[in-house]
Amino acid sequence: MSYTIMNKEKHILITGFGGQGVIMAGDILGTAATLYDGKFATMTQAYGPEARGGACSAQIIISEEEVLFPYVKEPHVLICLSQEGYAKNIGSLREGGMLILDADLIQARKISSDIIAYDIPATRFAEELGNKMMANIVTLGFLAAVYNLVGAEALRKAVQTSVPAPTREMNSRAFERGSEYGKATLKSRAKQGRLARD
């Protein structure tokens, strides 16, 4: 299709299984952009009949202008929390796009060199912090560190207002853990140049 994405739009696709908080991550991103960063955003979701464990995805578009067509076909950023989501969507990532994946859950193929690929053991970190379900927040923290999509502060706020009150503290730790790992990764990347996984 010869159709081009509006100039000022950033397209993000987060994929995983139902229950991993994929939709929530999308929601938080959109909230951060809309409420705390003065941008326009849409978030649409795709899921199947399964309540848990089925493939699902959140598609987020962040823009300086009103977003009309809300689907993400060729994301700028692809975040994968499942093998299936990875396999199905890696081909759609646009040239020069960014891939973030949980390497404990995904065996990646050789990744083309014009892609910026990051890997973060988000689920493991989350499990260590007390709840596997916070892998999404870890990932957002990581994203905030490695990609300037919405301000880190906006994201932090959005996390705090989106998660249930009693879990704010825990989620905040998860976010920072991801963020730190992101910063560390950036540093080591700066030394090594781009990563091409095998």
Add this chain to the structure above:
Amino acid sequence: MSYTIMNKEKHILITGFGGQGVIMAGDILGTAATLYDGKFATMTQAYGPEARGGACSAQIIISEEEVLFPYVKEPHVLICLSQEGYAKNIGSLREGGMLILDADLIQARKISSDIIAYDIPATRFAEELGNKMMANIVTLGFLAAVYNLVGAEALRKAVQTSVPAPTREMNSRAFERGSEYGKATLKSRAKQGRLARD
């Protein structure tokens, strides 16, 4: 309405209460015409929400040709078994038409002289013969005697095939009772000329 009834059609309207066998009378007339007299006939019914005792009517059209519009608006023959049916329909009877009513049930107004009016105590006769519900059959017997609409034999046959087997005998008597009364009426009319009731 400037519409005229098809030349070869005879329109009959039977009115009464639900439960008096009005529809059945219409059915028998139509059966006689269709099956035993080689004519075309339609019978439509009108009734209200009441299972019993509500106004109801049977509209029969008998013709040499296919009948298209099945409603009877201006009958050639009006048979009334209830006051309400009489009051509502007497005005529609066409000039020169025939009125048959059960005078035990109906108080008739002055009847215009261009109408042939008959009165038969059908319900009383039927009651005497064992069942008030046979007033319809008595009336049909009467009709057969006073008006050459369908052959009396065809009507007799239709009565026999239409009533429940165990009641055939009884209904046959009712029919003949009506028929005799009709013949007798005709005879006395022949003497007296037309009847104008007061």
Add this chain to the structure above:
Amino acid sequence: MADKAVMTGTYFMNGDYACCEGALAAGCRFFAGYPITPATEIAERMSRRLPELGGIFIQMEDEIASMSAILGASWGGVKAMTSTSGPGFSLMMENIGLGICTETPCVICNVQRAGPSTGLPTLVGQGDMMQARWGSHGHYEVIALAPSSPQEMFDLTIRAFNLSEQYRIPVMIMADEVVGHMNERVVIPRREEIEIVGRRKPKVSPDKYLPYHPDPDGVAPMANCGDGYRIHITGLTHDERGYPGMDEKTQAQMVNRLIGKIVNNRDKIIRTENVYLDDADVVVVAYGISARSARQAVRDARARGIRAGLIKLETVWPFPEALIRDVAGRVRALIMPEINAGQMVLEVQRCAGGACPVHLVSHLGGSIIHPATILRAIEDSIKGKK
């Protein structure tokens, strides 16, 4: 009677009863229904007739259950029918959709009364014509027929069963109170004279069978439950195996086929009676009980020297688009009488595409349209009054 199923002979019979006899002659051996005026007589007669033929009559707890039950019975391998009127028809809509989606042959006779809601339960209406087309959610095609006499109640019920087996679809008979309750001559032919379409059974073995793999005409052979094919049937979007496929591709394939099997066979499904079309200046398009008044009006118009014609729709859905388009280009006006505020006339207008004016003769329910009213519309349209 020698043949208990086909009551060969001539009768003075009402339309509801004639519908039953048509169904039985067509091979219907299962009826599930719920009483409702003016369709009750169908259920009542079926309750007496089916036991004589070894068939099943069951009065269900409501119309939803009735509709579900005939779908089940059809998969059980038996030709099945239900009957109802407006309120019950509304309740059946969800499961009519299931029948369409799972391609289950069956017949629904809707004896229309005047609505909306409870309306005039004992009086005539033709207000459910668009509901027949659009009453269930989602997009699909339907087949609906409209009888205008007890004889047609007999004939079209047979045709309904045949079409339903031929195209694997619930077929609707859009009758009305007058046709249902009117007594008239009904001739039931001999069994040999009646064309019956049987179920198209699979010709392959169970391991090769794909329940929704169509023959060239778009219709798939159907294995009954108990035939050993171990089918899976679902109202979810499904592929040729009958398995759910939760994606737009499977959806497109399924819906395209459901629509295509009707649209592509339109010419075989649509039947109209065309009277005096050759030289007509004005054509009345009519269906059901209103077609009788229309025919009378056309005769009367001809008698008055007006070149009127008639298209009587026997099949109301799919709609005879091409015919109407063609005729619209040749006449001065099209006229449609309906006992509603204008339903099928919208289709006539659409298909006419502005080629000629289209006039509605409307009655809102309670009685049928007088031929004189239609005649007046014919006259007016010629005078260009309207």
Add this chain to the structure above:
Amino acid sequence: MADKAVMTGTYFMNGDYACCEGALAAGCRFFAGYPITPATEIAERMSRRLPELGGIFIQMEDEIASMSAILGASWGGVKAMTSTSGPGFSLMMENIGLGICTETPCVICNVQRAGPSTGLPTLVGQGDMMQARWGSHGHYEVIALAPSSPQEMFDLTIRAFNLSEQYRIPVMIMADEVVGHMNERVVIPRREEIEIVGRRKPKVSPDKYLPYHPDPDGVAPMANCGDGYRIHITGLTHDERGYPGMDEKTQAQMVNRLIGKIVNNRDKIIRTENVYLDDADVVVVAYGISARSARQAVRDARARGIRAGLIKLETVWPFPEALIRDVAGRVRALIMPEINAGQMVLEVQRCAGGACPVHLVSHLGGSIIHPATILRAIEDSIKGKK
């Protein structure tokens, strides 16, 4: 929040939730419903929000009961709503008819998924558009609105309540899965900025009150149950007193008024957004989620030098006949994208009356139409390819 009913502020909220907030801001204090994807979130949020406002939430045993319950609640004097998707919408049809016939204000939000039957429960469709118009038996008119964003879910829900009170009719919000599940900016204004239409109460004493005697605009003032007016309300054909009248005259009066109060107030009910119509060569007519793709396509076309325009239907029923007729006479083509096999496009065709070609851009369900597909149709129509 100071004002618990009107949650003034800016949110990143999905359409289902925005619909709830619209309802509450409009004064809805009763919700009866039954869960179904993708409308479940409406019921869920209502179950949390209504108790905060002293309102009632009840999950009924099915959609039929839900629809009946909101009718009862409305007569109880409370603004009431239900929500559902296709299968439940089908089940509601009989009692939507009762609501129309008894002129009961209430709101039904149908978040459309792809059908027919169970179809694709979690994926988008626009296949119930004609069902909204024709899904119940008998003839009547409806009001239906189609939101294309969470913000419109909020705004149009308020409008739906207002129209339902204004015209005493169940109003349908024809949303869809994408609009319902999509998160986007939603701005909830201050209470004073929201226009609310209240119930028109009788001004006469009970002995003079005729429940169905209309004001000049065709709508009758409505006494609630318990107000002392001792009303009788029935789905039977009824006269101005509300009493059954089993004859064609009462039927004509009632149905004419039911239809007339909508048709005669059409101009007040219908809202469309008309973009670039002045100089347009080709106009896209679109509604709901498809209108977003349409708007994008029109922008893209303009960018390529094509004089494209857009009619975005906010009100889908009654249909803007006059506007379409007018525009059809001025353009080279009309184009309609729909996530169905062509429903509203039939109305566009009918109203265009042959004045220009009308092209359908169809998707059968499961995802929304890409702007590029519409753009191509625009280009083709200008090239006269189609």
Add this chain to the structure above:
Amino acid sequence: MKYWRKPLDLESIKASRGKVIIVEDRCKGCGFCIAYCPRDVLAMSQVFNARGYHTPAVIDESKCVNCHFCEALCPEFAIFSIEATEAAQGKTARSRRKHK
């Protein structure tokens, strides 16, 4: 035969004197009042009313104890009993329409 006519609610019958009023045009001749009157006050007449039903007639009003049972049982609101006063005692039941 007498047995089943024993009224079901005998206990509530007060021993006063009653006067019976029959609204003939409402009556559908079901005979409930006649059969269940504890005092055999009523009997079926031979007249038809306007709707073709035979209606009950008071055969011995002096026996009426104004128990209202006929009234409560009548499905048509066509029969009432009232306390008989000296004055009312003489009059015949109201509301009877003449038929031949």
Add this chain to the structure above:
Amino acid sequence: MKYWRKPLDLESIKASRGKVIIVEDRCKGCGFCIAYCPRDVLAMSQVFNARGYHTPAVIDESKCVNCHFCEALCPEFAIFSIEATEAAQGKTARSRRKHK
């Protein structure tokens, strides 16, 4: 804690020796098999399968009495037990996919 692990259908357990087969990719890590094995044959492993679930591992197959209870309870058809033959005894459970 031990108490509630008592299997509900102890009576049907035959005292034979079993071999446990786990179809890892089907497993969703509910832990039923582990908790309700009457012989503590199984324990939760730390590996994730392709769908992100931890799966059970056989910790002491010699204790397995081939009672099939794990098999009957598994909602995923992911675990089976078979009669252990001399030959089979030595092998490890089949169907385990390698993950890092």
Add this chain to the structure above:
Amino acid sequence: MEGLIRSERLPHIWCAGCGIGTVFGSVIGAIQKSGYDLNKTAIVSGIGCTARMAGYIRLDSFHTTHGRALPFATGLKLANPELKVIVVSGDGDLLAIGGNHFIHAARRNIDITVICVNNLNYGMTGGQLAPSTPFGAKTTTSVTGCPEEPFNFCYLASACGAIYVARWTSLHIRRLTNSITEAMQKRGFGFVEILTPCPTSFGRRNKIGTALETLKFYHERSVIRNDIDPKEAPIDFGNNIVVGKFVDTERPTFLDNYQLSCKNLIGDWPDFEGTIVPENQAG
């Protein structure tokens, strides 16, 4: 009484000898006796001969769709709890097409008084079998005898949680009026069933005969058994027609509990402190 009747609508549609008229009188009597504000008393019905009662009573009255009186009434009552809501329904209306609403409204204990005229068939449509039709009885859809066992409505009501359950025939006119009054005066789902003759649609197809004969038959076979488990009180025409007040109890209504839940006062579930049987028998 006449003041509560829309007498401009008389004669009513019910047949000669139909028991509905008698029950209607009883309902009106009970409403008067109950002492509720008549402007706050509402009648809701579905469709059927019985359902037509709503059209003859001078109260706020709603004649809805077949089977749906209860959910409509539920909405009405919950929207305006000040109202006293009475549902009048035929056996088919209430328990054939409407059966699901019946069991759920009873379970929820919606504060509604339900009066069911059980005439053993569908009167309005001319006498088809109903879920009350006795095994073997003849109807227009069971000409050789009904092949289904009927429900015992009172048992069903009580199994679903009705707080007041009684059965009478239309001959038990004063007891019936008392029962309806009692049911109205309680808070919660009350159910009163009345066996009535339907001479037109049912009686004439069965040996039970005319209305008068039917009443006689009911009279002969009725036995009053108050307070027995309605399970033990089937309508056994071959033996006894057990009538009486079977259930008269209390429990919170839906609205009571809803209001608790609004205030977050429902309490915890599950209650881990509950008593369990000493010896664990599960095994």
Add this chain to the structure above:
Amino acid sequence: MEGLIRSERLPHIWCAGCGIGTVFGSVIGAIQKSGYDLNKTAIVSGIGCTARMAGYIRLDSFHTTHGRALPFATGLKLANPELKVIVVSGDGDLLAIGGNHFIHAARRNIDITVICVNNLNYGMTGGQLAPSTPFGAKTTTSVTGCPEEPFNFCYLASACGAIYVARWTSLHIRRLTNSITEAMQKRGFGFVEILTPCPTSFGRRNKIGTALETLKFYHERSVIRNDIDPKEAPIDFGNNIVVGKFVDTERPTFLDNYQLSCKNLIGDWPDFEGTIVPENQAG
């Protein structure tokens, strides 16, 4: 067992720890055990997580509309009485939207085996309250606790005339399989209810917790009480979860009686010869 599974469709959609998978295994086991011709055995379901079972079993199987499994199955069975028909249904499917069909099918004694997975909520739509949700339990439509009392399904089934009624938890796996087999082997309306964990939609909102914790809880509180009146066997989580086989009886099926009626052999109604109580108490 694997032969009866459409393994090309695995993995199934059920969540980790969901009890439906366990029950599915049990159903398959029972079908095998029952010895019926597999080509003449059919499964019918409505819509819901439980209803998806129909899609995984290699038999003639029908996944119909929400709530309508029973009427569909009724048509199927009556059209071809050779078939053994099993209905698998969730608590909402069977007894919320489908409640009316349930009570009527039981009353008619349609020869169908009904298996109800009771997971105390609507699993498929994400955990709303159901007619089985315990009073006070939290669901997405009762966040502060369910204000409705649940049905006792077994009591309802038995009150409506089911000839076989049993309840187990998904932990009673062998007893459950036996019960399903027994129910299948009987003629008439058999009902087996299974309490299962729904960790995703129900468990995580309530203290009952994960699937494993739920099973533990069920295990602790289950008591087996065969043959007691199911009225006395509510699921009382605060005390005992009574399980067992409650009803096992016989009566003619709808089809038996229908066939009698076809031959006009139903007999007369009413039976004027019946015994009436010596002393007429009606008065």
